[in-house]
Amino acid sequence: MSLPQNFLWGGATAANQFEGGVFEGGKGLSTADVITAGSHTVARQITFTTKEGEKGAQGIMPAKDLPEGAVYGVQEGQYYPSHEGIDFYHRYKEDIALFAEMGFKCFRLSINWARLFPVGDETTPSEEGLAFYDNVFDELRRYNIEPVVTISHYETPLGLVNKYGGWSDRRCIDFFVNYCNTLFTRYKGKVKYWMTFNEINMMGFIPFFAGGVTKADANTQAQAVHHQFVASAKAVKLGHEIDPENKIGLMIAYGAIYGLTCKPEDQALAMEDTRNRHFYSDVMARGYYPAYKLKEYERLGIKITMDAKDEEILKEGCIDYLGFSYYTSHCVTSEEGEAIGGNFSMGVKNPYIKASDWGWQIDAIGLRIALNTLWERYQKPLFIVENGLGAVDKVEEDGSIQDDYRIEYLKDHVAQMDKAVNEDGVQLIGYTPWGCIDLVSAGTGEMKKRYGFIYVDRDDKGNGTLNRSRKKSFHWYKKVIESNGTEL
């Protein structure tokens, strides 16, 4: 069956993973710009100078307190993959032409906050930064490609971290709202689809990534997330005032969670674990903290400082749609189970499904379950803004890339998406597979963990021509879009 008319087929990226040009156009540094490359087995490092003047580095996972009073910055001799990314900054015309060739109806990208506000707390933005995104949006419009913009995708201006401690400080709300005001005003008529924070539910795993937060304790993280909730709600309200056409969504990392067995204890654990994801969408879609979370905070002694008006702000700033990433699912059990790989240690292995080379379990049916769960819970339009398979690609002697494994993964997921829409009646507005052009992996900093339809000649150390080429999946996806999902 076919997907709805006007379905937003496209692809997704994030500035810090593909834009590059970190020292160009007056851009300031972001958190992502001080994180080195790692691998599947070696954690990426955050680099800093301690208050005693010593150079230091600490892994992004598992989250631990970073040293008190450290100043975050770039160190000589280290390799930071965000600095050049895949050089979209200079090659955006070529890349957008390739997206257009595949027939993209939309393209998800993020704005690099520090390109507009180099420190983060300035009141006026950089004209050069604004002009860059004007050019990108104009180029997309030339091909009738709708931009889908993440306002903050795993990058907080480093100035806000070094001066304020990132999102643990309430003042970030005002800086963010000023940034949003700039975006909504400047790009009115050019951008309609926005999302406030990428994977806002990742604060507990990667606080420095998620909000420049340097403390690993649950209280600081809950406070930082509260600030992001308030900032997001204010942005939604403001965005609607500036342009009623704006559609402003949330973005969470999502996946089906199963009890490993039908033991009631395992099912109860699955319910609790699922709530940890729903907590974020509950607040942002319904406008208030759910009772189960307030009880949990009480039990754990977590106390959030709220301003008198925060509850009203949350109510007034409910999102228009739910964006989510879906890669994998996991199981939970009250007994022993085999831990799964992946970016974070989440649950235990499901014996019925296979995993990617990076340990991410592959579960297309889980996508249908996820779509139904979210739709039934919120009755708001859904948007799959990330999905895909990170895999090593081999360039054949004739230059071709036969990525049948990627096609198989995507085909199975699109088939389940179709079922959710056409059999279950879920309202789904679009699908943007992750890393539609190869880019830097967020979790490992590698290039070899590729997701793209478009191959980029670059390796894990930054070598390569950066030339682009079409993989087999490029032609496959073009056909999928052309047939509106009927030809898989």
Ligand code: BG6
């Ligand atoms: C999501 C992020 O978690 O997963 C992306 O929003 C990220 O930024 C993607 O790249 C895939 O993860 P990874 O670690 O394979 O890059």
